[in-house]
Amino acid sequence: MPTRPARRTAAVALGLASALVLAACGNPSDGAATGAAATGSAAARANTGPDQKRITTPTVDSIAAEVPEAIRRRGTLEIVNSPGSAGPLTFYATDNKTVIGVETDLAHLVAGVLGLEPRVHPASWENMFVGLDSGKYDVGIGNITVTEERKDKYDFASYREDHLAFQAKKGSGLKVTGPEDVAGKRVAVSSGTNQEKLLVEWSEENVRAGRAPVDIKYFQHESDTYLALRSGRIDLHLGPNPTAAYRAATTGDTEVVGTYSGGGATLQGLIAATTKKDNGLVKALADALNEVIGNGTYAKVLKRWSLAGESVAKSEINPPGLPRTNK
Structure with missing residues (x-):
């Protein structure tokens, strides 16, 4: 099938941590914070109780x-x-x-x-x-x-x-802009996901370029993934950007070190x-x-x-x- 141009190019989340802090401190009604950086501010505002008082809409x-x-x-x-x-x-x-x-x-x-x-x-x-x-x-x-x-x-x-994010332990010093930045790194990803497909392709690209492949790790539970990240048993985790940014803002133990379109370099996922x-x-x-x-x-x-x-x-x-x- 034909593809369409990406509405957003792949981008590195340089300065995202500071953006999250600013979003969390901003006025929730000022409308200035959007996207991944704004996700952090949701942590302080969102109702996480069982009584959601959801927004509704009538039947058509x-x-x-x-x-x-x-x-x-x-x-x-x-x-x-x-x-x-x-x-x-x-x-x-x-x-x-x-x-x-x-x-x-x-x-x-x-x-x-x-x-x-x-x-x-x-x-x-x-x-x-x-x-x-x-x-x-x-x-x-x-x-x-x-x-x-x-x-x-x-x-x-x-x-x-769809935007994906690489997360690392807070203060890791890592930045991910492309395949070369994950060569030889231990990266966790969920099996059967779009994220896994991207990571496998990056690993193959590294091998073709003479670099080390990605050491891909799989965990059954999210809690195990973050335990491995905090303990240093893995270097990175690749998953959905909203979840990554939300966690970085609410726990302070991880940081987003790179983002990428879920559709790859030429297609907005x-x-x-x-x-x-x-x-x-x-x-x-x-x-x-x-x-x-x-x-x-x-x-x-x-x-x-x-x-x-x-x-x-x-x-x-x-x-x-x-x-x-x-x-």
Whole structure:
């Protein structure tokens, strides 16, 4: 498929730590802080309790009518996501059982437009896709990046830009601008993710250039990853930028040392609502997302979690995704 120019070029997060401090100290209503730097300010403001008082939106009958009949009859939208241990994407509230975060808020908005009761199911990353494949879940709204390979099995309705971040132990002195900066480094990444694909390709590029490959590490739990980072058993962790920036601001034990588009150097990566291919739901999802983009509730949700810098102007069905080779 043809690709489109990146709306943002890959960039290094030079000075991000100081930007986070400034964002946290700024007036929450001044609107100056957006994107990764603004995520830190969410830590002090965001409601992380189980009573979320979510932003709501009314049903739009014409869009609700686009939902497949079996789902309309059921009256629920079965949503799957994969909670982490920290915000702002998908995580547990202070009661340790209620799933909250920007992804969950957006899922509720979509269900509202479609006139369906949102039922959010937490699952591991791998089991999100297993459940979508089997039809157990209608849609995954869980920081899933559009890739050309995934488009073989799934339909996508985009709703957020995808930015990745390299995190290191606070004061590491590391900076990541490209493959050469991770040559020989011990880097943790989650299996089966867009981040893993990027890291593997960078490692291969290093080998072709005569440099050391990346020493890629896998951990089952996020807590184990950060323990390894703090103890020095790994040098870096590559994951979603919002989570990385949020943690850096709230804990002070890590720092973001580089950011990169989830789509690679030539394509802006996109996060999308994900549904089983050809099940008839994707148009309703895209139209619902465009409705909340248009009525302003989408912007309010992203602002609530200080992710305005990752907003999109329009939801697209099956937009260009991360290439199969990303070369």
